[in-house]
């Protein structure tokens with residue numbers, strides 16, 4: 234068993250441990266009439282999303298984070314005769330890594346405890362409005378099967394409640410800030426069960442035992458149940474995609490379609506009261522499906538490099554190419570803009586305002602991460618219309634850094650990849666990289682300044698990238 238340490242102090246320090254969830258059979262149950270309610274843009278093909286897309290992610294993560302599980306076994310685990318059991322949490326052949334941690338596995342482990350099992354069944358049945366018969370049926374299931382039913386919503390032959398197809402986006406269900414865990418409060422009904430399951434895991438799994446007094450749950454505001462249902466700002470909702478730990482002393486919080494102003498306010502108060510960070514920057518983005526969380530608009534690549542949507546760049550915001558009439562007209566369109574305000578723990582009544590996202594990100598690179606080099610930006614779709622917005626929609630800005638300068642992104646975002654190539658990055662497809670790793674032509678340690686191209690035709694229909702599909706638990710410190 235690897236260390237049970239949890240610590241995340243940056244977006245780019247070498248990744249050592251994370252939570253993931255592979256697409257389960259629930260994704261194969263999404264129907265067109267429910268796709269939007271369940272936050273999918275389309276229905277996906279289950280076998281393709283697993284075998285031809287997500288499994289590559291798992292293989293790559295294992296190579297970087299837990300190589301003994303995979304090295305020398307690539308052709309064996311991909312052999313159809315082996316039934317892909319390596320990737321199935323309920324199988325005895327499952328990879329079961331303590332660094333690439335599958336949530337379904339953790340759930341099955343806590344469900345071995347009779348008391349936890351009974352309590353979680355009661356809670357799930359309450360939120361899913363299950364009949365007494367279903368309640369009894371769940372009590373009969375062994376832990377591994379029950380874990381799968383809680384996530385997929387289905388037994389082998391019966392659908393008991395809706396799936397939670399967004400569970401693959403582990404980023405949103407909790408976030409490690411230094412050595413604390415901030416739990417989410419989902420804005421969308423479709424993600425409610427995910428939050429419940431995660432709460433039980435964080436409070437009951439031995440992996441998090443040392444951290445019980447470091448779990449942060451945002452309270453509701455008093456008498457929240459009397460609020461009208463459309464008072465979005467007053468509701469306390471927060472999803473992990475709106476939180477970024479950019480240094481050990483500085484956290485970014487997005488106010489977005491998913492994270493409310495009230496939640497940001499409460500989170501800042503708690504982070505300051507508990508002395509967890511010194512600075513919080515709040516980034517209010519337009520509340521639109523296109524930009525559901527801040528990590529759909531920008532992510533970090535290196536100390537001095539970020540990828541972002543050009544629409545929020547200085548050039549665009551300051552209308553550098555526009556004539557006077559256009560500038561005046563555009564300045565009225567406030568709802569499409571970003572607002573940034575930074576609070577310091579020692580002087581909360583004296584906040585700092587940033588005009589543009591680039592100004593904030595440059596400030597982080599220079600002042601939090603002590604970067605002397607010029608800060609560079611890669612823009613979605615190379616900042617060319619319509620590729621900028623098309624590629625942002627398919628997560629060109631939502632990259633996961635395995636280590637500083639080594640990022641994963643979708644193959645379909647051609648122009649963004651071109652921009653990385655122009656910036657001097659190696660571009661390599663995951664299948665080729667895996668072969669090179671397997672053949673000892675390269676090691677993860679030797680890889681630098683690289684964009685790893687991942688297959689994405691099905692994954693992108695679920696509207697999230699690899700930043701969303703990862704909940705880092707441990708990264709090396711960089712500051």
Ligand SMILES: NC(=O)NCCC[C@H](N)C(=O)O
Nearest residue numbers: 272402474526695696697701
């Ligand atoms: N951090 C993220 O941006 N996560 C993406 C979540 C996608 C999912 N379909 C959702 O709408 O919640």
